[in-house]
Amino acid sequence: MESIFSRNYFELFGLPVSFEVDLNTLSEHYRELQRVSHPDKFANATDQERRLAVQQAAQINEAFRVLKDPLERGKYLLALQGINLDEETDTSMDPQFLMQQMELRESLEAVRDAQDPLGKLAGLLQEIEKAMSDMISDLSVLFANANDEAYTKARDTVRKMQFMHKLRNEIEELEEELI
Amino acid sequence: MALLQIAEPGQSDAPHQRKLAAGIDLGTTNSLVATVRSGVPETLPNEQGEHLLPSVVQYKKGSAPVVGSEARAAATKDPLNTIISVKRFMGRGLDDVKSLGSRLPYEFVESESDMPRLHTVAGDFSPVEISADILKTLKQRAQDTLGDELTGVVITVPAYFDDAQRQATKDAARLAGLNVLRLINEPTAAAVAYGLDQGAEGVHAVFDLGGGTFDISILRLNKGVFEVLATSGDSALGGDDMDHAIAEWIMQQADIKDDVDHAQLRRLMHVARDVKEALTDSNSTTVKVELSDGAFWEGELTRETFNQLVDPLIRKTLVPCRRTLRDAGITAEEIQEVVMVGGSTRVPRVRELVGEFFGREPLVDIDPDKVVAIGAAVQADILAGNKPDGEMLLLDITPLSLGLETMGGLVEKVISRNTPIPVARAQDFTTFKDGQTALALHILQGERELVSDCRSLARFELRGIPPMVAGAARIRVTFQVDADGLLSVTAKEQTTGTESSIQVKPSYGLTDNEIEGMLRDSFEHAKEDAGMRMLREQQVEAERVIEALTAALDEDGNVLLSEQERTEINTCLQNLINIKTGNDIRAIKKAISQLDKATQDFAARRMNASINKALAGHKLDEFKN
Numbered sequence: 019m020e021s022i023f024s025r026n027y028f029e030l031f032g033l034p035v036s037f038e039v040d041l042n043t044l045s046e047h048y049r050e051l052q053r054v055s056h057p058d059k060f061a062n063a064t065d066q067e068r069r070l071a072v073q074q075a076a077q078i079n080e081a082f083r084v085l086k087d088p089l090e091r092g093k094y095l096l097a098l099q100g101i102n103l104d105e106e107t108d109t110s111m112d113p114q115f116l117m118q119q120m121e122l123r124e125s126l127e128a129v130r131d132a133q134d135p136l137g138k139l140a141g142l143l144q145e146i147e148k149a150m151s152d153m154i155s156d157l158s159v160l161f162a163n164a165n166d167e168a169y170t171k172a173r174d175t176v177r178k179m180q181f182m183h184k185l186r187n188e189i190e191e192l193e194e195e196l197i
Numbered sequence: 198m199a200l201l202q203i204a205e206p207g208q209s210d211a212p213h214q215r216k217l218a219a220g221i222d223l224g225t226t227n228s229l230v231a232t233v234r235s236g237v238p239e240t241l242p243n244e245q246g247e248h249l250l251p252s253v254v255q256y257k258k259g260s261a262p263v264v265g266s267e268a269r270a271a272a273t274k275d276p277l278n279t280i281i282s283v284k285r286f287m288g289r290g291l292d293d294v295k296s297l298g299s300r301l302p303y304e305f306v307e308s309e310s311d312m313p314r315l316h317t318v319a320g321d322f323s324p325v326e327i328s329a330d331i332l333k334t335l336k337q338r339a340q341d342t343l344g345d346e347l348t349g350v351v352i353t354v355p356a357y358f359d360d361a362q363r364q365a366t367k368d369a370a371r372l373a374g375l376n377v378l379r380l381i382n383e384p385t386a387a388a389v390a391y392g393l394d395q396g397a398e399g400v401h402a403v404f405d406l407g408g409g410t411f412d413i414s415i416l417r418l419n420k421g422v423f424e425v426l427a428t429s430g431d432s433a434l435g436g437d438d439m440d441h442a443i444a445e446w447i448m449q450q451a452d453i454k455d456d457v458d459h460a461q462l463r464r465l466m467h468v469a470r471d472v473k474e475a476l477t478d479s480n481s482t483t484v485k486v487e488l489s490d491g492a493f494w495e496g497e498l499t500r501e502t503f504n505q506l507v508d509p510l511i512r513k514t515l516v517p518c519r520r521t522l523r524d525a526g527i528t529a530e531e532i533q534e535v536v537m538v539g540g541s542t543r544v545p546r547v548r549e550l551v552g553e554f555f556g557r558e559p560l561v562d563i564d565p566d567k568v569v570a571i572g573a574a575v576q577a578d579i580l581a582g583n584k585p586d587g588e589m590l591l592l593d594i595t596p597l598s599l600g601l602e603t604m605g606g607l608v609e610k611v612i613s614r615n616t617p618i619p620v621a622r623a624q625d626f627t628t629f630k631d632g633q634t635a636l637a638l639h640i641l642q643g644e645r646e647l648v649s650d651c652r653s654l655a656r657f658e659l660r661g662i663p664p665m666v667a668g669a670a671r672i673r674v675t676f677q678v679d680a681d682g683l684l685s686v687t688a689k690e691q692t693t694g695t696e697s698s699i700q701v702k703p704s705y706g707l708t709d710n711e712i713e714g715m716l717r718d719s720f721e722h723a724k725e726d727a728g729m730r731m732l733r734e735q736q737v738e739a740e741r742v743i744e745a746l747t748a749a750l751d752e753d754g755n756v757l758l759s760e761q762e763r764t765e766i767n768t769c770l771q772n773l774i775n776i777k778t779g780n781d782i783r784a785i786k787k788a789i790s791q792l793d794k795a796t797q798d799f800a801a802r803r804m805n806a807s808i809n810k811a812l813a814g815h816k817l818d819e820f821k822n
Binding site: 021022030031032045047049050051052053054055056057058059061062063064065066067070071072073074075076079080082083190191194197 | 379417419420422424516519520523579580581582585590591592616617618619620621622644677679680741742744745746748749789793796797800801803804805807808810811812
């Protein structure tokens with residue numbers, strides 16, 4: 019019997035290894051797994067089992083975090099293929115995309131002095147949400163193709179998505195500051 | 198009177214005897230204790246029939262402190278020795294405390310640690326010690342009512358409490374001689390009480406505005422599972438701030454100068470609170486205060502003016518509301534009910550603005566004072582082991598991001614806010630300079646990018662890294678948050694295995710030595726008692742292990758163990774059974790740890806089997822497709 023720590027996250031959740039994840043099924047399986055492994059369920063157990071329960075519940079939480087988020091899920095699927103993002107060493111990036119990033123960032127900088135900063139932010143946020151949702155659609159196709167070329171492209175897309183993700187966080191922070 | 202039962206010599210107590218457990222709501226203004234009796238959770242009153250214990254402690258020279266209504270009544274006459282709203286100081290440094298309000302009627306003294314102490318006639322006390330006095334009163338009430346010692350308690354804390362504030366609460370419980378089964382979040386406890394009572398399902402928001410703290414949590418209730426999706430709040434915002442706003446208004450109207458004495462300030466705060474409460478049911482109320490020259494000032498406060506005074510405070514709660522919705526990925530329309538908790542949600546203007554924000558009438562028909570303690574009692578009953586096959590399960594999250602300081606005074610987040618707990622996450626860091634042999638790790642909590650904007654939790658060092666070029670070392674730092682929401686951090690250099698770890702002890706907390714010292718003082722005349730107590734605790738632990746293992750063997754021993762493994766476990770088990778009735782603490786400890794070792798594989802196999810079973814139905818479905 020394989021230990022839960024050596025199973026991949028999809029196997030742990032009883033799901034096929036795929037970029038497509040049904041979030042309702044995922045949540046349902048999450049609750050069922052926690053029902054048998056959460057430390058609270060081991061109130062009468064030996065210390066041994068209580069310690070294991072903490073580790074196991076933490077592992078399930080980590081797997082859930084990764085599987086429910088498209089960006090994290092994409093990274094994880096790449097890692098399962100042995101593909102690394104090399105975040106520190108690989109600085110190459112599609113110039114057109116970098117250009118777009120710079121423009122988006124300039125718009126973000128200008129928001130503070132704009133007439134209607136919250137309206138501007140909402141517009142920017144919408145633009146980024148749209149870009150991210152396109153990337154998610156691309157990833158669905160690429161991971162389904164499952165060949166070397168598709169994985170290379172998926173790696174590219176995941177890297178771009180990280181930029182977008184960071185930008186979205188910054189927009190949300192600024193929005194909170196301005197409200 | 199019924200006859201009490203006594204066990205046979207050498208026999209453990211009846212194995213399935215109900216364990217006494219309680220839930221405690223340690224509030225800013227009032228505290229409560231509740232327990233489950235005959236399946237019904239209820240708060241426990243004192244002899245006068247009062248359920249709420251005002252969280253007020255009056256210290257007196259040469260006698261025990263007075264806690265509760267009597268202390269509250271003394272507050273205006275004896276302001277310096279009567280401590281109210283001490284929860285606002287928990288886990289805070291002196292600077293934080295001073296920034297809470299310029300009108301605190303206390304004398305703070307600095308102590309060796311960064312924790313502030315309050316000067317009274319009976320000595321200087323830390324917020325942790327003062328809270329422990331409140332907890333002792335509740336413990337006594339529970340034990341008098343239930344007729345026996347408490348096995349353990351669940352204490353509630355605001356969901357938005359940081360690590361330092363949680364640790365301080367746990368320390369206060371230790372000082373009060375309580376065994377803490379778990380710290381749980383106040384809105385989660387309220388959701389449990391409400392959800393179980395109403396059989397509620399679906400997504401709910403809990404809006405919890407107390408005397409000094411504000412929380413908003415969004416939960417999904419599904420067949421007994423309470424899953425917190427997101428939480429936010431302000432751990433320094435509550436009804437007290439409304440009282441301050443009214444007091445300031447009175448001072449302005451009555452031309453009272455800023456340098457009034459402590460007693461006058463306390464009187465003003467009292468009047469302000471009464472005025473606020475009066476305006477819950479009427480549109481206008483008379484305000485009357487005695488001035489320092491003995492004359493009286495009288496005025497009129499309308500609800501309209503009051504609303505203007507408190508509006509900025511109430512609007513402050515809406516920003517966290519917006520943030521939680523976003524973090525939970527939920528729109529206001531998807532929320533089934535907004536449950537109002539905490540005494541300050543009685544203010545009509547609060548209900549109005551919250552209703553406006555969520556686009557629905559908030560639910561106000563539950564007792565906002567008692568619901569948190571009742572939820573805690575339900576969870577305490579489960580964690581004491583009284584409901585082994587219960588359906589209920591709480592899945593909570595960490596309210597604030599946790600991270601490390603990196604070069605340039607920036608914070609790298611390792612665990613982000615709203616991550617389900619327990620959680621363990623590792624991240625690799627490296628050295629900045631050639632030949633660097635040590636690493637200064639600074640642990641922070643908060644959402645901002647700069648170290649100076651986050652809360653410093655602890656610092657520790659990893660030494661003994663072999664000299665390498667900058668950037669060559671691989672230091673893996675692991676953050677672990679347990680089910681109480683408390684953090685521990687480990688750092689390990691990967692190539693050499695040099696390791697260092699810290700159970701995060703907040704900078705403003707008591708050190709372990711300080712706590713032990715305080716505990717020792719309270720046992721001063723009872724050293725032998727302390728020894729006996731330790732032996733008894735070890736024996737109880739042995740009994741617990743034997744009982745749990747016997748049950749596990751009955752259930753799975755035949756399937757999951759070879760004959761040889763089973764014999765080995767039986768030998769260790771028998772050894773512990775023989776030793777546990779003796780009075781050699783060390784021998785009992787050793788026998789427990791031997792048994793622990795022998796059952797390691799068995800425990801792992803059992804856990805795996807249960808995981809497989811949990812998803813077995815789905816696997817079959819997938820094969821069919």
